[in-house]
Amino acid sequence: MKKTLTRGLMNLLPMALSIWLFWSLFISLDGLGQVLLNSLGVSYLFLGAGFILVSIIVFIVGLLFSVSPIVWLYSWLERQLMKFPLFKSVYGSIRDIASLMNTDGKPKSQKTVLVKQANGGYAVGFIMSDNTPKPLIDALPEGEWVPVLFQLSYQVAGVTTLVKREDLIDVDWSFEEAMRFNLTAGISSTKSSDNLNRNND
Template sequence: MPPSYRTGSVMKKTFLRGMLSILPLALSVWLFWSIIVTLDDLGLSFLQLIGWHAAWDGVGFLLIFCLILVVGLAFSVSPILWLYQQFENQMMRFPLFKTVYGAFKDLASLAGNDDSELNQRQTVLMAQTNGSYIVGFITADKMPEALLTALPEEGDWVPVLFQLSYQIAGVTSLVRRADLIYVDWSFEEAMRFMLTAGVSQSSAMKKPT
């Protein structure tokens, strides 16, 4: 093998190693920076509507940040929360709005869960007909009454989420507890394993050369 070919191969591997190492950080910084810039532009637009032109960058972001804090404090007051819930119930009468708003609200609720609530989701294994197993998460201890009525009476049924690799989506199945194998594995670690199809786990176990 010519020396030039070996040199090119080493440079290629080194370049890929550097790119893959810095890419997650670069994408994360870019995403958060884009959010900050968007919120700053939104706040500046609001200030311009009331006739005040900001003299420096970042004022719009601070305004939106303070408004979010005020909203959070307001929703801790029972009368305001009750009024908002009444308004929300009225808006939910519109079918299309109910579908879109419900999806966004569920995502917001999921993002609002702290680590302790996420780790309470039990990681389980479910056997397949070919003798293999798939990893899933019990998402709730209680089933909706409509589903319990439709399901066979025998068995303790629970919803289990089977996450799809490299995708946000997953498949929710209704499974008997007796058919599940409980695993002592945190939700965060198991989710990382499933989202990357085990690639992150394999990479972490590799010894540096």
């Protein structure tokens, strides 16, 4: 009975949490849209009307940012606000995270690599960018150094380490699958293999 309950929980919990997160996001955006509708004198229409309004506004903003004067004006405003240290830190971090989701039709630059450890083992890491800041290059010994992210299991946080490119082993493994492997300490990969074996049987 314990195994049956555990099996049910392990299959139901990810689906339930995913639906709850997306539903919470939907409700939040719908509430924001309803506030905008109320400010325009429009009473409550139906569930989802606010979400549709927010989606339309985001789409229009996307169209506006294809116009050069709008892009120039926004860039000017961004530069002015970036003069404030606190705003620069918060806004810069959020912008960098958002840029990871916006490939703009370009192939993803993240690469999965193996890095040899002192004990002879290997750690799975990710090259997030090939551009190493010049101050770091000037401070490091001669060689081609690249920033490698080591993701911590069951945490959003990770450790960024500068490693010589010659010490990296490229792995033909997608960023998403390798990240899932690191985040779950290999459990997700093992589970996928077990499911594949059961299907083959």
